[in-house]
Amino acid sequence: MRTLRFLLQKEFRQIFRNTTILRMIIAVPIIQLLILPLAADFEIKNINVAVVDQDNSSFSKKLIEKISASNYFHITSWSSSFEKTYPLFENDKADLILEIPAHFERDLVRENHQQLFMAVNAINGTKALVGSSYLTGIIRDFNGDLRMQYVQQTANAQIVPIEISSVNWYNPLMNYRFFMVPGILVVLVTMVGSYMCALNIVKEKEVGTIEQINVTPIKKHQFILGKLIPFWLIGNFVFSVGLWVIARFVYGIIPLGSIGLLYAFLAVYLVALLGIGLLVSTYSSTQQQAMSLAFFLMMIFMLMSGLFTPVDSMPEWAKWIARANPVTYFIEVVRMVILKGSGFKDISKHFLVMAGFAVFFNSWAVINYRKRSG
Amino acid sequence: MAAVTVDHLIKKYRQDKKTSITALNNISFSVKEGEIFGLIGPDGAGKTSLFRILTTLLLADSGSATVCGLDVVKDFRQIRKQVGYMPGRFSLYQDLTVEENLRFFATVFDTTIEENYHLIKDIYVQIEPFKNRRAGKLSGGMKQKLALCCALIHKPTILFLDEPTTGVDTVSRKEFWEMLKRLKDQGITILVSTPYMDEATLCERIALIQTGNILSINTPEGIISNYPEILLAVKGDDMSHLLKSLRSLPEVKSCNAFGEYHHITLKKDLKLSETDLQKKWNDQSLQIKEVISIRPTVEDCFIRLMMETSKAS
Numbered sequence: 001m002r003t004l005r006f007l008l009q010k011e012f013r014q015i016f017r018n019t020t021i022l023r024m025i026i027a028v029p030i031i032q033l034l035i036l037p038l039a040a041d042f043e044i045k046n047i048n049v050a051v052v053d054q055d056n057s058s059f060s061k062k063l064i065e066k067i068s069a070s071n072y073f074h075i076t077s078w079s080s081s082f083e084k085t086y087p088l089f090e091n092d093k094a095d096l097i098l099e100i101p102a103h104f105e106r107d108l109v110r111e112n113h114q115q116l117f118m119a120v121n122a123i124n125g126t127k128a129l130v131g132s133s134y135l136t137g138i139i140r141d142f143n144g145d146l147r148m149q150y151v152q153q154t155a156n157a158q159i160v161p162i163e164i165s166s167v168n169w170y171n172p173l174m175n176y177r178f179f180m181v182p183g184i185l186v187v188l189v190t191m192v193g194s195y196m197c198a199l200n201i202v203k204e205k206e207v208g209t210i211e212q213i214n215v216t217p218i219k220k221h222q223f224i225l226g227k228l229i230p231f232w233l234i235g236n237f238v239f240s241v242g243l244w245v246i247a248r249f250v251y252g253i254i255p256l257g258s259i260g261l262l263y264a265f266l267a268v269y270l271v272a273l274l275g276i277g278l279l280v281s282t283y284s285s286t287q288q289q290a291m292s293l294a295f296f297l298m299m300i301f302m303l304m305s306g307l308f309t310p311v312d313s314m315p316e317w318a319k320w321i322a323r324a325n326p327v328t329y330f331i332e333v334v335r336m337v338i339l340k341g342s343g344f345k346d347i348s349k350h351f352l353v354m355a356g357f358a359v360f361f362n363s364w365a366v367i368n369y370r371k372r373s374g
Numbered sequence: 375m376a377a378v379t380v381d382h383l384i385k386k387y388r389q390d391k392k393t394s395i396t397a398l399n400n401i402s403f404s405v406k407e408g409e410i411f412g413l414i415g416p417d418g419a420g421k422t423s424l425f426r427i428l429t430t431l432l433l434a435d436s437g438s439a440t441v442c443g444l445d446v447v448k449d450f451r452q453i454r455k456q457v458g459y460m461p462g463r464f465s466l467y468q469d470l471t472v473e474e475n476l477r478f479f480a481t482v483f484d485t486t487i488e489e490n491y492h493l494i495k496d497i498y499v500q501i502e503p504f505k506n507r508r509a510g511k512l513s514g515g516m517k518q519k520l521a522l523c524c525a526l527i528h529k530p531t532i533l534f535l536d537e538p539t540t541g542v543d544t545v546s547r548k549e550f551w552e553m554l555k556r557l558k559d560q561g562i563t564i565l566v567s568t569p570y571m572d573e574a575t576l577c578e579r580i581a582l583i584q585t586g587n588i589l590s591i592n593t594p595e596g597i598i599s600n601y602p603e604i605l606l607a608v609k610g611d612d613m614s615h616l617l618k619s620l621r622s623l624p625e626v627k628s629c630n631a632f633g634e635y636h637h638i639t640l641k642k643d644l645k646l647s648e649t650d651l652q653k654k655w656n657d658q659s660l661q662i663k664e665v666i667s668i669r670p671t672v673e674d675c676f677i678r679l680m681m682e683t684s685k686a687s
Binding site for chain 2: 213
């Protein structure tokens, strides 16, 4: 116990003397939490629409007004020729072209039927999809309004429209940040836990201090604990700063569920993560190697975690990778507890899986960490 | 009881699937309690591998070794409590101060600086003015002293010093060896390795080691007196030209450059005095200024042994 205490004391001294690490611990979470959720916003706004209006009727004007009145669209051009508009599309000045054919109003009233043409720039698939569905919705709405007017005029034909009203549970305003911030919080904790822990251990190898430690009576488990405990605490610290300061005061996210539960899961998660860090360190002999290896793992962990895209929409093989990824579980838990207010019962399976990860990675790392060779 | 025994140790490093490098080729020796034992050999001779095996950091492929009567494999925990090791590369915490490093290693061995201060006092007073300086910011000689203090702080019975004077200036080297003498007087067995032949005479016994083989073990005196031939030192104006000319002479057995002289040995049948030799060679237009008979150094012995083994193999 006494040895461990001194190892910890030494470790903290080193960490607090290293200004780069200190900056990483304090500034990086704050900066990332402030910037990333804004950038990683999937809500599509400012879709540029170029309108080709060959009708120039009151109907077409009404439709265009309706489109520009919504917050999503920005009408960049309004002309009567498709040929003139098309270059805008090519130059990326328009994401969408809406063509209103000639005699739109006349034919719609007379024949009760008319077609519109919509061309979408699908390079950014999400933007194209969201944009076209928003626009379709607006047109449908517009159509409905027209019908109502005419139906009232010809009162005999009774049309009963099915009206769907929906409520957004757990994130009523569909605020994308509510979804992203907890996820990014997880990313931060993950980075601190795995990177810093791995780099710190490998540094001892690289500088050669591990030689000097190894000829002392310090035991394997004392050395490992001396390395893991500081980063476990730092992980908790980073998470707390993110949760209590940034998420609360900047984004107004107040966890619905139990804070204790969140921290309990964090505790287990960090143990699993530090196991990964330890494992990385056992396979590398220089900090550069450790960095490359950790970076590779982090990329996969991040992209396959459901942080940006839902796991459910991944192909079957990718789902398996996501299931073998501890980050996936923590992101799910954080979102469930913070946004949904889930209780222990709801996440007990996650707890079990995470404990499994913790045991698995740490045992692998300890077996691979041979104190006496190389 | 011997402080260290090494019995038929073999250590190979695998280079790739087929080839391997032999770092230690079946070596055996023992170190007596309380002596300064030197391992003398060039870089790559296997000195560090041997130290790492003896300090329980590396496992040998075969053979056995004991330190303080304890087996290096079975009793590695006990050994770690009793030995002090100073690796060739400075491996203390550069971001901790001098005092923090010393205190840390004292604590790790479950002791305090105060308890064993008498052991390190002579050395520590020299670096004490810098005790609040970070170890990484010390000069080479200071680092060496600190490393020695840290290796001594738990009062080890055996001290392993791997090339402690490499990269240290001549004055500090001299000081360092004086410190070792004082430690020996306190009863500590010291096993030290060095690539510098001139330091060999400062040890009580030395082992000459080359590519994993021990060429000879003896006192420095013994090694020198075992030199079987007459050694001559030759000096001339154009030394590099002279070296080539001497080597081409049929009566010269070996000729090596040694600072301002060339050291040569002759084939046995030649019975001429130094002046006669000089005359004879100058007649062959060698332009020799001086030929003297000298007492061999450890380096001469080392070179001779090295050539013998390479001839044998």
